[in-house]
Amino acid sequence: MAEVLVLVDHANGTVRKTTAELLTIARRLGEPSAVFVGDGFDAAKETLAKYGAEKVYRVESADVTDYLVAPQAEVLAQLVEKTSPAAVLIPSNSAGKEVAARLAIKTESGLVTDAVDVQPKDGGGVLTTQSVFAGSYSVSATVTKGTPIVTVKPNSAAPEEAAGAAADEVVEVAVSDAAKTARITESKPKEATGRPELTEAAIVVSGGRGTGGDFSKVEDFADSLGAAVGASRAAVDAGWYPHTSQVGQTGKQVSPQLYVACGISGAIQHRAGMQTSKTIVAINKDEEAPIFELVDFGVVGDLFSVLPQATDAVKAARG
Amino acid sequence: MNIVVCVKYVPDAQSERTFNESDNTTDRVGVDGLLSELDEYAVEEALKIVEAGEGEVTVLTVGPDQAADAVKKALQMGADKGVHVNDEAIHGSDSVATSLVLAEAIKKIGDADLVLTGMASTDGTMSVVPAMLAERLGLPQVTFASELTVDGQQVTIRRDGDAASETIVASLPALVSVTDQINEPRYPSFKGIMAAKKKPVETWGLADLGVDASQVGLDAAWTKVESFTKRPPRQQGQIVTDEGDGGTKLAEFLSAQKFI
Structure with a gap:
């Protein structure tokens, strides 16, 4: 069964609910492989295994974490090349969509953003559902070129547990100088409200x-x-x-x-x-x-x- | 400082937006259109930068005949010149093909120090073209700016994320997308409207850009809309008027729906 790459959304290893949703969707399409970028893998491993990740590709290079989206797109492009996955699933937040956009150009692959459902298509590929024009239309689309790259909105699937091996493999990546041209120089954390995240809340x-x-x-x-x-x-x-x-x-x-x-x-x-x-x-x-x-x-x-x-x-x- | 602002002509969100039955593309002809509201912020920011220093603002759009209106509006606001890429073969292009046409047009315009875009279009709302453009042009990508300063050979922006407020620095030339928090776009003045009539607008076809027709349009799209369905309108439920018990009734509804 082909792998399905899922880009993990996490904060220092605390995996967000959207990742469990994406892993659940990934199991419909193939064998889920999580792609974990950044620090805190040990904390994340249990959650990734619980929702069925068979493999986890780990990227811990500071080059990737300090330089926004371009290096993440390079990492995923290298993994797409290496694993020929059935699809790449990415959380549909602003950074996720940018990673997906760059990945689509790099790998010459079709991109669907803001999917609210992803299903396997008869005869191969994926069938996505999007809600457009202020929610007044529902659109079904397919990817006709390359590896389907889909960004998926939160609450698009109910997370279902399924034991996975979560066998981790460290991925060495070469991040190009061009990908390092925009840099975060300062980051002021917002005060936590203690309330759930807006897009994920029930x-x-x-x-x-x-x-x-x-x-x-x-x-x-x-x-x-x-x-x-x-x-x-x-x-x-x-x-x-x-x-x-x-x-x-x-x-x-x-x-x-x-x-x-x-x-x-x-x-x-x-x-x-x-x-x-x-x-x-x-x-x-x-x-x-x-x-x-x-x-x-x-x-x-x-x-x-x-x-x-x-x-x-x-x-x-x-x- | 030469700034290219990419703008899009979109169906008015206030009107009934729909699709063409024949090929499942967005109907851009049968619906009133206008300059995407979110692009006005990019035009305004470009004007402010040039007014504070020196340089030229070129506004660029890709779209059918009607899209000239989007260019005109930006010129009326104060942009110096316009470029309208208009070619029948472009109809039905996805974001991938659109970003290719924009990238080639930006190269042909030449010497752009800064490429500015809005944060999203108000029709497709994918927010992916800025990242695709940066990838194609090999430019640093700095998106969702709620503040922007250009200083010598670098651009600094502030981005208000969910978890943190970030400062991001990139060297010029760069691509920056701006949010609706960055400024208050001006209305065209009478003088601006009159002046716009004399401003140069070039219309280019694909041949001018060296883009082959097979690379764009519906047939070249890397995704395909299989079908679209209009969502049934929501049925209005129960409406009560508060007579001192509105909160209690609301709680009763939530309880009946198992939210409490």
């Missing part, structure tokens, strides 16, 4: 213009549900919440089990980022707000009275 609670800049009730409700907090573009542009929390066309695209829009009117900009959520709830003072066209449940009212009451009820129910 529940997202977002605030918009209707918060008037006070996100406390939105955050309290999110915390009662163990949810991530998002924000509309209006709230971000007003400086009320960081851009990294923006949900919408120019921010994050989320697809959680439950999305709660608080004081958000629901412009197309915002819809593009949340329309594929499974269940949608909105609270808005304006009964004409377009967001209500999308909701499974809506409350016409002031979020400053509705949210605290709902928060108390959730806390009471959860004990």
Whole structure:
């Protein structure tokens, strides 16, 4: 069975949930081989084995970790050459998409980004599903040249455990000078919020213009549900919440089990980022707000009275 | 400082966007189009750099006849000249072929110190063309800049990531993509609109770039759209008006749906 390369998304060896999802998808297509770049392999090994990685290619060169995406693309190109995989699966975040873009050019291979499903195609190859035009269309595509390179969005598969050997093999890579021309000179870590990551969260609670800049009730409700907090573009542009929390066309695209829009009117900009959520709830003072066209449940009212009451009820129910 | 800004003509996100039934490509003709909003930030940033020093801003697009509007808008904002690559063979090109055409056009324009792009198009939203261009042109790639400074022979950007705020440095020439956080794009002034009419716009075909028609278009794409389906519109659910019990009702709904 052909190998399927999965680029591991991790922070110092703590493997993110998206990697378990990718390994699960990889098993449909062939034999999963994880590609681990950076430090912390010992911490990561157990998780990779648990989700079925038979092999792990390890790259620990500082050349690769300090220089952004170009060296990672070179590493993957060398592995594609060496292993002739059935596909390469990469997390669909901004860095992942850039690695994939460069890999596609290097290996003359077709690229599909932001897939929400990947299945084996009859007669070989892969069949991908993407959600386009603000979630209004679903598109099925195939790769017709080279090795299918697919970036996959978070929450595209439920991680399923399957024991793998996770036999590691250190890969020596030669990173070209050209790949080292852009360098990170400073990195200031953000303060951790303790909340789940926006694109991976099962529940997202977002605030918009209707918060008037006070996100406390939105955050309290999110915390009662163990949810991530998002924000509309209006709230971000007003400086009320960081851009990294923006949900919408120019921010994050989320697809959680439950999305709660608080004081958000629901412009197309915002819809593009949340329309594929499974269940949608909105609270808005304006009964004409377009967001209500999308909701499974809506409350016409002031979020400053509705949210605290709902928060108390959730806390009471959860004990 | 010579800056080339790559811009895209896209179907207006406010209108009903769709596909051509015949070949599964994006309908760019039957829908109102415009300069991709996210590219305005790249045009603005280029203008600011040149206004603070010296140099020239060339705006480059690849697209059908209507795409000339995207070039015109950038010229009205203040760009110095335009290049429109327009060739029937390009119809249906994927990002791989588009990046090839853009790369050859940038080479033909010549002497670019900086290539600027938006963070994504508002139609395809793949965000991959900047990386592909950097790969093809052999340029350092610095993407998602929310701040940009050019100093002598290097460019420094700030990128706000999820986990950290990073400072990234690259030597010129370089390729930089900018986010919608970097500036506030100007509206074309009356003077700008009038001046744009006299600005030079060159229209190039594939032959001008030495690109063979077999390298672009739908048949040359490395991926194929097999089918597209319109998602059924979401059915509006229950709407209640808060009469002092809105929060309780919301919690009841969440409980019934097993979220609590």
